[in-house]
Each structure stands twice: as C-alpha cells, then as structure tokens.
Amino acid sequence: MSFEPKILGIACNWCTYTGADLAGTTRLQYPQNLRVVRVMCSSRINPSFIFRAFQLGADGVLIGGCHPGDCHYNTGNLYARRRLAVTKKILEFSGLEPGRFRVEWISASEGNKFSEVVTEFTAQIKSLGPQTKFKISQ
Amino acid sequence: MSRIGVFVCHCGLNIAKTVRVSELAELAATLPDVVVAKDYKFMCSTPGQEMIVNDIKQHKLDRIIVTACSPLMHEQTFRKVLAASGLNQYLLTIVNIREQVSWVTHDIEEGTTKAKALLNGAVYRARLLAPLTSRVIDVNPNVMVVGGGIAGIQAALELANTGKKVYLVEKNSTIGGHMAQFDKTFPTLDCSACILTPKMDAVLQHKNITMMTSCEVSEVKGFVGNFDITVRQKARYVDHSKCNACLACTEKCPGKGISEWDEGLVKRKAIYIPFPQAVPQKPIIDKESCTFFKKGKCRLCEKACEQKAIDFEQQDTFVQVKVGAVILATGFDLMDTKPLVQYGYGKYPGVYNALEVERLFNSAGPTGGKVTLRDGSEPKSIALLHCIGSRDKNNHEHCSRVCCMYSLKFAHLFKEKTSADVYQFYIDMRAAGKGYEEFYNRIIEEDVKFIRGKGARVTQSADEPGRLVVEAEDTITGKFIKLPVDMVVLSPAIVPRADSKDVARLFNLSTDKQGFFMERHPKLAPLSTMSEGIFIAGVCQSPKDIPDTVAQAYGAAAEALTIVVKDKMELEATTAMVNPASCCGCQNCVRVCPYGAPGFNETKRVSEINEALCKGCGLCASVCPTSAIIARHFTNDQVLAEMEGLMEF
Numbered sequence A: 001m002s003f004e005p006k007i008l009g010i011a012c013n014w015c016t017y018t019g020a021d022l023a024g025t026t027r028l029q030y031p032q033n034l035r036v037v038r039v040m041c042s043s044r045i046n047p048s049f050i051f052r053a054f055q056l057g058a059d060g061v062l063i064g065g066c067h068p069g070d071c072h073y074n075t076g077n078l079y080a081r082r083r084l085a086v087t088k089k090i091l092e093f094s095g096l097e098p099g100r101f102r103v104e105w106i107s108a109s110e111g112n113k114f115s116e117v118v119t120e121f122t123a124q125i126k127s128l129g130p131q132t133k134f135k136i137s138q
Numbered sequence B: 001m002s003r004i005g006v007f008v009c010h011c012g013l014n015i016a017k018t019v020r021v022s023e024l025a026e027l028a029a030t031l032p033d034v035v036v037a038k039d040y041k042f043m044c045s046t047p048g049q050e051m052i053v054n055d056i057k058q059h060k061l062d063r064i065i066v067t068a069c070s071p072l073m074h075e076q077t078f079r080k081v082l083a084a085s086g087l088n089q090y091l092l093t094i095v096n097i098r099e100q101v102s103w104v105t106h107d108i109e110e111g112t113t114k115a116k117a118l119l120n121g122a123v124y125r126a127r128l129l130a131p132l133t134s135r136v137i138d139v140n141p142n143v144m145v146v147g148g149g150i151a152g153i154q155a156a157l158e159l160a161n162t163g164k165k166v167y168l169v170e171k172n173s174t175i176g177g178h179m180a181q182f183d184k185t186f187p188t189l190d191c192s193a194c195i196l197t198p199k200m201d202a203v204l205q206h207k208n209i210t211m212m213t214s215c216e217v218s219e220v221k222g223f224v225g226n227f228d229i230t231v232r233q234k235a236r237y238v239d240h241s242k243c244n245a246c247l248a249c250t251e252k253c254p255g256k257g258i259s260e261w262d263e264g265l266v267k268r269k270a271i272y273i274p275f276p277q278a279v280p281q282k283p284i285i286d287k288e289s290c291t292f293f294k295k296g297k298c299r300l301c302e303k304a305c306e307q308k309a310i311d312f313e314q315q316d317t318f319v320q321v322k323v324g325a326v327i328l329a330t331g332f333d334l335m336d337t338k339p340l341v342q343y344g345y346g347k348y349p350g351v352y353n354a355l356e357v358e359r360l361f362n363s364a365g366p367t368g369g370k371v372t373l374r375d376g377s378e379p380k381s382i383a384l385l386h387c388i389g390s391r392d393k394n395n396h397e398h399c400s401r402v403c404c405m406y407s408l409k410f411a412h413l414f415k416e417k418t419s420a421d422v423y424q425f426y427i428d429m430r431a432a433g434k435g436y437e438e439f440y441n442r443i444i445e446e447d448v449k450f451i452r453g454k455g456a457r458v459t460q461s462a463d464e465p466g467r468l469v470v471e472a473e474d475t476i477t478g479k480f481i482k483l484p485v486d487m488v489v490l491s492p493a494i495v496p497r498a499d500s501k502d503v504a505r506l507f508n509l510s511t512d513k514q515g516f517f518m519e520r521h522p523k524l525a526p527l528s529t530m531s532e533g534i535f536i537a538g539v540c541q542s543p544k545d546i547p548d549t550v551a552q553a554y555g556a557a558a559e560a561l562t563i564v565v566k567d568k569m570e571l572e573a574t575t576a577m578v579n580p581a582s583c584c585g586c587q588n589c590v591r592v593c594p595y596g597a598p599g600f601n602e603t604k605r606v607s608e609i610n611e612a613l614c615k616g617c618g619l620c621a622s623v624c625p626t627s628a629i630i631a632r633h634f635t636n637d638q639v640l641a642e643m644e645g646l647m648e649f
C-alpha cells in the first residue's frame, strides 16, 4: 500500500476555513489526507499546538490564515506571522525537514487556492515519507 | 463523564455518496462517552431536529455532535435545538463532512476515513466543552447606510418608513449615484430622473433620515448592535445651515473645474452643484479649481451670497454616529480603458465610454441631449463595442451584466436622435431579465446591425482623416472585417470602487476575486457578510441592473431591521478570561489585543479582560507565558484533544 500521510491543518474561521468551504461548494477535488482544526484567528495558534501535532504523528502541518492586512481581528495574523516564522525555524533547528511545516494565507474567496495548496502540500509530504523525528510511538 | 449524542447526516446523497454514513454512526457508538449514535437523511429537517430533542430528553445527553455540513451553514440551527431542549448551546459540536469531505472527493474510502478522523476529534473535544453564558447587550435602534446611489436611497427610505433613524453617508455632494447620470433606463426606456428624483426628494424630506453628503466613514468601532462610527465631514466652504440654495454664487464664479458629473465632457464652476436636480441643492467649493484658493484673490461668490454662507476657513470635521447595523451600498466604478491602448480611448476623440454617452443623451447634460461629437458634428455611423475588459481573462473574468442591455438602449437612442448607422459588436447577447429578450427583439426591428464578434482594435482611418476603423472577426461568417465609423462607444467592465479595499477593511469585510464585497453565502445569505451587523446591497456586491439593485436594497433593509428591531441581543460567549492565580503580570496580553480588552489591575497586579470589548480571537491566550488566559471554547486542552482525535485515523 502506498504511503498515505496524515496532515494536520489549523485554519482561521473567517478566511481559510471559509475558503475551504468554498472549495467544497464549488466541488474542487483535493486529497483527503488533511484534517482541519478550526480556530477563530490564526493568532490563536500556540506553537505548542504545532509541536504536539508532530508528536502525535502528523507527517505535515499546514496553517491557514487571512492575508496579512485582511485579518478579521485587524492585527491578529501579523502576530501569527512572526510567531509562526520563529516556530518554523525552531522546528528546522530541531531537525525537522523544512517541507513539513507550511503557513499559507488563503482568503474566503480563494477556494481554488485552498485546493491547490492542499494538493501540492500533500504530494510534497508523500515524497518526504513518514515523519519520525518528533513522533512519539504509542 | 459526559453523555454524548452523535447525529450523522446523509444530506440526501450529498454526503452519503462519498462517505459511508452508517459506518460513521457505528464507529461513534464505540467512542468514549458516546451514549447514542444515529444517522439520518436530513438532520436539519424538522423530524431530524425533533430526533435530537427527543434523544436529549430520553438519554439525558449533555453533549451533541452533529456530523453534517459546515458550521458556517447550520451551527445556529442546531444551537437552537440544544437551547430548546434546555441544553447550553455551546455544548454543540459540528463536524463538517460535507464542504470539507464529501464534496471534495469522489473516493468513498478516502472520504469515510477522513470523516472518521474528524468525528473522532470532535468526540475528544466535546468531552472537554464547558457551558458558556451569552452576554446580553442593548441594541442601538439606528442604522447607517453608506452610499447614496439607488441602492442606498431605497434602503434608507425603507428603514426610515419603519420609524428607524437612518444616517445616509454619501461621499459626493449629492445623492443619486450612477442612475442620476442616465437619461433613459432599459428595458422600459422610462426617464431615469422621473423615477429617481422623487426618491431623492423623499430622502431629503424624511424626518427620520439624516443625509450626510460630502462625508466619508473614517473609523468603525464596536460591534453588532453597538457600532460607534466616525464620519469625516469634508469641508464644503459653504455653510449649508445658512445657504438658501439661491445659487447666486455660482453665476458669479470665474473658476473652472472639470465636471465629474458630466464625465469630464465639459467644465463646471468652482462653486457648483453637480446637476440641476442635485439633492441637496446647496453648492460646495472645489478647492482645486477655485480662483481664491489658487491665487488668493477673488471671493466673488462671497460677495454674491446674501446669506453670508461662504466660509473659506471651513475645515473637515468629524462626527460621531452610533448605530446598531450598517448597510454598505457603495456601488461601482467603470474600468479605466486607457491602458487598453488597442481601443484608442483618450487618444482618439471619437472614442467614448458608456457613461460619457449617457451624459450626451441626457437633456441636462453637456450637449443638452443632442448627440454630437467633440467637434460638434453629428456622427453618421456608430459602433458599440461590448465586453471591453469584461469576460476577459487578462482583465476581468466576470460578465458586467448590464452592458449588453445598455448598448441596446444606446442603439435605440442613437436611432431616435440621429440618422446614423448603428453597429453592435458583441460576443454573446445576454438579455436575461424580465422584458429583456423582448427589448432585444424590439431593437433588432429598429434596423440596428449586429456583428457577432468582439471588437479587437480601433485605429484611425488612413483615407478619411478623423474617421475611425473598427476591426473585428465576425464569428458567424468567419470573415475579418474593418468597419469605418465616426464614433466608437466602449462598454468598460464594471469594477469595484477604487477605495473598496479600504472600505472593506474599515468594516472588516472580505472581498471576492474581483474585489466586490463578499457575501456570507453566495446563495442563501447574499446580503449579509461575515461581519455581524454589516449588510451589502447593489453593485458593491456584484454587477447588476437597477431592478436587482432595488430588490437587494429592500432585502438589506429587512436584514438590518431584524437587528435594530430588538432592544437587546445576545453576543457570542466565546471570549477570553484571565485566571488571576497564574497571571504573572507581564502584560503581554494588554499589548497585543487589537481591541484593548485586557487591562492591568494595579491593585491586584494581574491583568483582567473586559468581556464587552473582547471579540474572542484568542491572540492573548497564545502570547500568555503562563497559560493564564483561557480562550473560551478554544482552550488549549480542547484544541489539543481535538488534534489527538484527528491523528488517530
């Protein structure tokens, strides 16, 4: 059987989650490896969520928020942007392959961008194979 | 121990086709704390809802998971079901297996596995949910309408007639919008002014409407039910409370500016009203073209004004307005066609855009309603080019919806007012609307020539100086044609207002791919937005004709009314709180919150969050070094538990 990665997504309610819904409404097809957690704002995302996802065995983590400047909470995602950039550095410093963590700004009208990003990211994670660096085996 | 009920919806075949719903219910029954698990054809239907109510009672359920469509669709529906059964509405979890599963895959294996993962995550999360109490707030009964075109006018009148106070904010010095520029309107050809001016007057006369012309919104604070909006009143240099609209000033003014209202075809005075039926009838001074402002000498208007209304010292002022709901009706711009150099707009005097032609037809326009070219001669042949910049992947993909129809209207008016030959260059004739196909047939009878092919280029005639040549491929005959004409009329794409992004940001709206304001749902909530209490109507939402614009205006008025008709309303309870026992007093939260909700209590040396201001984004919770902040409904434990559940499948 081919490797089917598990990808954890965390999406903000107003932009990326709505954009993902739009992908559905317009019946765009993408791989089903992604499981999305909805939060109100990308700024809610605590770096510990991301570390935990990799510990739980996620092969990739995809974060989605509103485009910088278009945050539903004005400045929330500007904080998220900085914090997630640092998180990425720490993950890579700790030995995670750079391709496993990704942050994308996807607006509520970008259903097609959502499906494209998921398709591309899934293919990338497949080619990287299973994530073992952080995974805690049960 | 909680008692969870899981309800899996088939949504007919929408979900059941690519997710094995019964398997989902079977799985649910084996998950921790799940007491009941069922699947049903339509969970949102009355029997579906009753099933949940009965099971809550019968099995003493204290957590409900509805595995169905997106929470953005039906979260509110099912929350009401919980409330009706005496259960706290925040004990509901929705699992989105339609928009984010069954509609995005054809593979039932994949679909079922993903749905199981999502459901598993929801069960883990649901076990940790806590009941929350909604905040009840007083609702301000007033409404603001931004934009005084036909959409804003209609919405304001409707609301004012119900007894609500309306603030109508218009950035121009008159209300009326584009419709006030037209001569006739398709498909009935009734005179635009005859149907619009009575409404403009009604706005002026209405005791419940405060008309705020030459005004723009500069800041929006607050939230649904209690918006606190700052409006910038631009300096008019005429004190309207003194002006009696005699217009003696305008006669004496030597200043010359470009008449925006006449699309730059003529000059106007520096102190002016845009057109004779403008509302209000009181003038403003345009600083750019005023001789006094430019040269420091003149003040002829001041001498002419018996009311002493001229005030060169006037400054912009800021007015504070409190409302419960807002309707945006800011309309559209026409695309600037100068960059499309192949059409020669701005280069050849014989090339016009559609709004300029509207002004030529208008008896109050620059030519008094006579169709003449810039040199004063009457055109003998006229080409109307459809879809300029619309339906064009390189420019705007969307159809502007009204250009086919107004081009037919123009053809009729050209035939009526001149003896010219009239040619339509079109890709497809779009005449979907009540009476539109009939109107099209009528124009065909009027000896207008239809060429099925998009105008590709406009050049200057080599043999006849001053004449133009339209090049196109006639897709019916397959022949390439070159047609000499005197006048070319472009139908530029209808595009969002140049400042629409700024307005969207002020009111916290999303815009769609083209930049029009985005509605909450493309079919079922076309007038509400993702920002609670902010509604949209007219062309600012998408291109449309006057009948559809007016229908939306009525709808938006009704939507706004559903908010301001109540004295009190419930707000989301999903705010943040500080646990004082763990707060270290670093004040990170105070610094980051976009709404200034957290404040530092100097006596207790800890931060506290003002719930009335908190919007529940959760930012503070993720910057708190001691995890003292609890983002209700999205706590660390809840999110982590959900993730754990998701990763097990």
Ligand SMILES: Cc1cc2nc3c(=O)[nH]c(=O)nc-3n(C[C@H](O)[C@H](O)[C@H](O)COP(=O)(O)OP(=O)(O)OC[C@H]3O[C@@H](n4cnc5c(N)ncnc54)[C@H](O)[C@@H]3O)c2cc1C
Pocket: B146, B147, B148, B149, B150, B151, B152, B169, B170, B171, B172, B175, B176, B177, B178, B179, B182, B184, B185, B186, B187, B215, B216, B217, B329, B330, B331, B332, B334, B354, B355, B358, B402, B406, B409, B497, B499, B503, B537, B538, B539, B540, B544, B545, B546, B547, B549
């Ligand atoms: C050439 C042409 C001919 C047409 N002919 C017809 C026809 O014959 N029949 C028909 O049914 N339809 C016709 N239409 C379509 C018609 O123009 C629209 O349906 C209608 O004007 C939409 O009204 P609106 O109120 O949404 O927008 P608008 O008419 O654009 O009004 C918007 C108003 O909001 C104001 N505003 C904008 N931004 C702000 C801001 N930030 N703050 C405050 N105020 C602001 C503007 O100044 C304006 O007064 C035609 C369109 C064109 C381009």
Ligand code: SF4
Pocket: B249, B252, B253, B254, B255, B270, B271, B285, B289, B290, B291, B292, B293, B298, B299, B300, B301, B302
């Ligand atoms: S002062 Fe300005 S507005 Fe007044 S008459 Fe002179 S040019 Fe016109």
Ligand code: SF4
Pocket: B578, B582, B583, B584, B585, B586, B587, B588, B589, B590, B606, B607, B620, B623, B624, B625, B626, B627, B628, B629
């Ligand atoms: S961020 Fe946390 S610890 Fe710091 S002041 Fe705010 S609540 Fe207290």
Ligand code: SF4
Pocket: B575, B576, B592, B593, B594, B595, B596, B597, B598, B609, B613, B614, B615, B616, B617, B618, B619, B620, B621, B631
């Ligand atoms: S949740 Fe957001 S809005 Fe509420 S206090 Fe924290 S940062 Fe401010």
